[in-house]
Amino acid sequence: MATSLERRRLPLPHDAREGVLPGDAACPGCPIPMALKVISAVFGEKAILVIPACCTSVIVGTYPGQSIKASIVHVPFASAAAVASGISQALKARGVSDVHVIAWAGDGGTADIGMASLSGAAERNEDFIYIMYDNEAYMNTGIQRSSATPKGAWTTTTPTGKVENKKDVARILIAHGVPYVATASVGYPHDLYSKLQRARNTRGFRFIHIHAPCPPGWRFDPQYTVRVAKLAVETGLWILYEYVDGKLVISGPSRPFQDPSRRKPIEEYLKYQGRFKGVTSDVLSEVRKYVDENWKWVLKMATP
């Protein structure tokens, strides 16, 4: 029955699109406006986005306009978490309590150059939401490798494929003991929506890691952004979970894939993406091992 299906899904409010205006500078199939629409559905105008150098710096448009109906403070690469700390503290000092401060940074601005300020803000338990949208390389500057690029992926600075595994930033944030950590994906907007709602209703430092497939950077057809995002989850490569009050809970979309036999083969995910064209069978088996290890850790953390 259609109604039960609808009931199972959290509704996105009708003004979801209003906060993110059409005509931005994103590439076709870009996951960023997709995620920003969900953010705007949750926070509306009452948000201050702190954006370091990243694709979004360009996507939101040129002065004096911008494509987002919320406040934006553009900041230097390494500083999103520190500027957000300052804004959040100033708003508290001034008694402004209905506005949410959201640092919105890419994987380079988070896992690489922004790591120190991120770790500092998390350790101080600053009261804001940090969102890392992860397109797994420096896309804005022309697809250079970041520490969040997965093993085997071609980038312009790893022409024969990245040798190292992806840096697991969510796990690093869990180690900081912050009140809320979640992983999400643009392929599952309802899951992202509910996670943003939970973040909105939590105080202190909140971290959400959004997997964001990038058509030009990952070399796939722009029509497949959602499919690629879903395949990352369905193959078990990307695991959706929430970490609240010291407990890890696997999120709905990832729950079936606790059982390895239900996971789709990794090749299904890789075959859509030109960046994995050169992946050898040796690398593939290492990737499989990485997925297994990841799941082992998640399941251990999820065990009461």
Next chain:
Amino acid sequence: MVLKIALTGNHAISYAVKLAKPEVIAAYPITPQTTIVEKLAEMIESGELKSRMIRVESEHSALAACFGAAVAGARAFTATSSQGLLYMHEFVHWVSRARAPLVMAIVSRTINTPWNIWPDHSDFVDQRDAGWVMAYAMDNQEAFDLTLQAFKIGEDPRVYLPVMLGIEGFILGHTTMPVEIPDEDLVDQWLGERRQPYVIDGSEPLGLGGLTFPEDTEDMFYAIQEAQESAKKVVREVDEEYGRIFGRSYGGLISCYWCSDAKYIAMAMGAWSGDLIEAVEKLRGEGYPVGVLRVRFYRPFPIEDIWSVVRGVKGIIVFDRAISFGAWGPIYTDLAAGLSLYTSNLPYMANIVAGIAGVNVTSDDFYGIVKSFIDSIEEGRLTRNYFAWVKVRR
């Protein structure tokens, strides 16, 4: 109630910050700045000061957090030195280009490597192109007064720029002198509420710093140059007003000693100006027609004020406690460039770089250098201007 207490230069700055009542303070430890922030932390924890302190993980984040606080409508303060200042240099530019008024104290220490914690002006002058209003104190009382004035100047709508105020580490930073603390109510009344060009606090959707095309960007930068120009007027006004209310004026952008009838001018900035003044006093006693011009504001560079003093003099000797390697001292460079806009008939000029990396320069050293500069001109021996890095190794 006016209090007179013995304070180190660093604590004088802390007490001034306390009176300015910033909502947010963010800082990272570095010698010799640390005791400013330690004192502020004590004040906050004892409840005397209602600021929020963000104990950040780096200087880059210290200024980043102050920037965030300032754009969100708070009065903000930070302090640093040397490597810390260099580490936040990216944000030094960012803050002024965003026209976010805030105040930063620089407790000068030379730039490394090798490790050396002694003072010169190299960290301070390294920030000169960023668009900040930059002041440098000679003693602890002036450090106190300049810190308070920094908030007033930066938040003036004709300026709307961040302000940096420098003192030498240890020489002032850790040396105790009597400092007069003005009445709190009087300061509140004079300083007033926080003022800034825009506030990003979510009350309406605003964007700051998005991608901007060349013509618009150039307009914004041109406005900073204009603000620097108006800052000259504001600095003079604030100095005069401060004198009227609190009893201390310093002459605005520069301070002059025995300049009115001087045929020679010796120029310097910072604490060692005190030693220079002592040397020149002695020379005056011996009949030398020499005065001291002390640079209080390095940006905006007070060329009009300097010109009005040095017009018609026979010689100017400039002491720089920093070096632009491969060129000259930074104050001399600005002076020579600035004077060339006023006259094609420059007086004899000499640039002495000394006191680098904390080397002590005494009033006897100044006495000898200034005396020989004047003697060589008076005796017709000086045929050309000169630059010298004077090393004082005993």
